[in-house]
Amino acid sequence: EVFLVESGGGLSRPGGSRRISCAASGFNVSGSYMSWVRQAPGKGLEWVSVIFSGGGTYYAERVKGRFTIFRDNSKNTLHLQMNSLRVEDTALYYCVKEGGYFGGWGQGTLVTVSA
């Protein structure tokens, strides 16, 4: 069974940095496509980034150059390094096991960017 637990959310200042993480169990992160999806308070879902099983990555235009997705295979964990944070990055961030469909979701970690 796919089990995902996000962590690392909190309050950051505009221009600041934060790293959020997602611990996986029940499958290998290294062998899967893994995405980050975010949801601003009261809003819909927005895809952020993916890391492919081969290690390649892809980003939404809104975060390209600021966010970096990577994984630690030894700890079966996915990370999202977020730099140059903006107020509009405030959201609940979910990690998702995908591969043509988004079948496994974590509970999310809340990142708030505010002065």
Added chain:
Amino acid sequence: DIVMTQTPLSSPVTLGQPASISCRSNQSLVSTDGNTYLSWLHQRPGQPPRLLIYKISKRFSGVPDRFTGSGAGTDFTLTVNWVEAEDVGVYYCMQASQFPRTFGQGTKLEIK
């Protein structure tokens, strides 16, 4: 980017009655491998989304058979054949045929 448009945005329904949600993409969702990666997700208040339907019409594990997906190309429909109280929440269509992945705006299903 592929734009996903859902209608209606709000749907009041009577328990036991059917409900349908439409999703339209601004370009074909047929992928280079021949599959159409159109999914439907359901999100209850305070909960993460959960997958209901993938590849247009395949029910995910544990999804009741009152949920049916249909469509092709750019037009898709989610039908709840009879609505139960636990079905309230927001439904999203999404495409995973191309990057960036994109979602519809969401349709709020509520009980009359």
